[in-house]
Amino acid sequence: MGEGLALNLESRGMRVAVYNRTAEKVVRFLKERAAGRAIEGYTDLRSFVSSLKRPRLILLLVKAGPPVDQALEALASAGLERGDIVADCGNSHYRDSDRRMVEAASRGYRFLGVGVSGGVEGALRGPSMMFGGDFSAYVEAERLLGRAAAVYESSRCTSYFGDGGGGHFVKIVHNGIEYAILQAIAESYDYLRRGLGMKAPEAADVFEEWSRGELRSFLVEAAARVLRHTDPESGRPLVEMIVDEAEQKGTGVWAVEASAEFGAPAPTICEAVQHRLISTRRDLRSRLSAPARPGGRGVGASLSPEDVGSALLATVILSYAQGAGLLDSGARRYRFRVSEAFRVWRAGCIIRSRIVEETFESLFYGGGEAAVQILAERQDQLEALLPRLAAFVSDAARIGLPAPAASSALAYYLALRSERLPANLIQAIRDYFGAHGFRLEGREGVFHSDWGARAG
Numbered sequence: 001m002g003e004g005l006a007l008n009l010e011s012r013g014m015r016v017a018v019y020n021r022t023a024e025k026v027v028r029f030l031k032e033r034a035a036g037r038a039i040e041g042y043t044d045l046r047s048f049v050s051s052l053k054r055p056r057l058i059l060l061l062v063k064a065g066p067p068v069d070q071a072l073e074a075l076a077s078a079g080l081e082r083g084d085i086v087a088d089c090g091n092s093h094y095r096d097s098d099r100r101m102v103e104a105a106s107r108g109y110r111f112l113g114v115g116v117s118g119g120v121e122g123a124l125r126g127p128s129m130m131f132g133g134d135f136s137a138y139v140e141a142e143r144l145l146g147r148a149a150a151v152y153e154s155s156r157c158t159s160y161f162g163d164g165g166g167g168h169f170v171k172i173v174h175n176g177i178e179y180a181i182l183q184a185i186a187e188s189y190d191y192l193r194r195g196l197g198m199k200a201p202e203a204a205d206v207f208e209e210w211s212r213g214e215l216r217s218f219l220v221e222a223a224a225r226v227l228r229h230t231d232p233e234s235g236r237p238l239v240e241m242i243v244d245e246a247e248q249k250g251t252g253v254w255a256v257e258a259s260a261e262f263g264a265p266a267p268t269i270c271e272a273v274q275h276r277l278i279s280t281r282r283d284l285r286s287r288l289s290a291p292a293r294p295g296g297r298g299v300g301a302s303l304s305p306e307d308v309g310s311a312l313l314a315t316v317i318l319s320y321a322q323g324a325g326l327l328d329s330g331a332r333r334y335r336f337r338v339s340e341a342f343r344v345w346r347a348g349c350i351i352r353s354r355i356v357e358e359t360f361e362s363l364f365y366g367g368g369e370a371a372v373q374i375l376a377e378r379q380d381q382l383e384a385l386l387p388r389l390a391a392f393v394s395d396a397a398r399i400g401l402p403a404p405a406a407s408s409a410l411a412y413y414l415a416l417r418s419e420r421l422p423a424n425l426i427q428a429i430r431d432y433f434g435a436h437g438f439r440l441e442g443r444e445g446v447f448h449s450d451w452g453a454r455a456g
């Protein structure tokens with residue numbers, strides 16, 4: 001990421017210096033990717049810091065967690081001065097960025113927590129940037145970094161999302177949505193493959209078709225490209241040779257934690273994280289694997305690829321709505337406009353899509369909670385898609401295919417459109433065993449019942 005961003009900034013006419021704690025990487029970078037470019041490399045941190053024009057603007061692209069604190073400590077000892085700016089561009093936790101902004105202020109330099117999305121290619125050609133932290137530092141840094149950002153219809157995909165960890169909060173929500181959509185895409189592929197017996201190139205055709213319609217997005221296009229790619233040695237689709245265990249680096253789990261911390265439901269993001277965990281339990285999966293049999297798993301799938309596409313579209317819309325609900329909570333804490341997140345997600349980032357573009361338009365002119373607005377404005381569309389989402393979930397289950405993203409999105413939507421839920425019984429039983437109390441329809445106050453003899 002760091003190399004790509006350095007090359008990108010240099011290509012926009014900026015003077016760039018780089019440092020990495022492993023000296024060989026600096027030497028190799030200068031010799032190879034940065035050869036002939038106006039990039040200076042340093043293998044000594046003090047020399048790197050003193051080479052920069054003041055006030056310095058230093059971008060950190062290191063692993064999230066303790067490495068960021070270690071790097072900040074090292075920079076402070078290497079000669080940071082009052083007014084300098086350090087921008088942590090990695091995937092840090094928003095709470096860490098809250099803390100780091102305060103620590104930086106006490107030491108006299110300015111801290112920015114910047115969520116950067118777009119992967120390796122985005123860093124090189126123009127990522128989406130979600131800034132948080134010291135506002136004066138944002139204004140100065142954006143003037144330079146914004147030149148390297150993605151642009152959507154002449155508007156830079158950069159914005160400020162409040163003090164401390166605001167930018168990293170938005171990036172965590174972005175990644176949570178990314179987890180949900182990836183899981184939903186994988187389930188659609190599974191149905192096409194194991195349900196409808198398609199080979200990877202046929203599935204690629206289907207994804208390509210979807211990417212031309214309402215599902216137009218970077219991730220659906222990426223799925224089509226990946227499914228079409230063959231291993232040059234064997235000639236087989238490479239995707240079929242890849243171990244089916246999905247890894248994660250932590251931002252998905254943080255999105256789930258944020259959902260619990262802020263009380264903002266995001267079941268599809270939660271399921272996506274859980275199913276990455278399940279995918280890594282190969283031992284258990286091979287022990288419990290049921291043999292294919294006539295009339296059993298993978299046999300008799302009854303949906304068309306169009307039906308699967310409709311279910312995917314509904315799941316994706318509902319995943320964005322859940323992400324918007326998380327943003328609504330973050331917006332209250334960090335004081336940003338949710339529409340700004342959708343604005344900067346329109347280009348450069350991994351979840352860019354037609355749905356993001358449309359959502360920005362509607363949120364920009366709307367008011368109130370973004371999640372409510374998205375769901376209300378798309379209700380007719382969701383109602384039309386509902387039978388196919390339900391059919392996908394039930395047919396997948398009938399033929400033995402897990403569809404956690406689609407089924408959690410379905411349950412989320414069904415719950416939200418239910419004027420009455422059975423939570424009254426949960427409250428009653430909680431009161432029965434734990435005297436937790438309950439509220440009564442049409443009456444003020446909290447009540448408790450004796451319920452007769454208790455079990456246990």
Ligand SMILES: NC(=O)c1ccc[n+]([C@@H]2O[C@H](COP(=O)([O-])OP(=O)(O)OC[C@H]3O[C@@H](n4cnc5c(N)ncnc54)[C@H](OP(=O)(O)O)[C@@H]3O)[C@@H](O)[C@H]2O)c1
Pocket residue numbers: 001002020021022025061062063064066067068070071089090091092116117118119120249
């Ligand atoms: N890859 C992506 O598509 C992407 C997208 C968005 C955000 N990000 C985030 O950007 C950050 C960098 O990602 P990456 O993909 O570039 O990772 P990477 O290739 O694994 O690089 C990690 C960097 O962290 C440095 N580092 C690790 N521990 C350190 C420590 N204790 N002190 C100083 N430096 C330390 C490493 O230095 P050495 O070379 O010396 O080990 C290396 O330069 C991460 O937070 C990542 O989550 C990545």
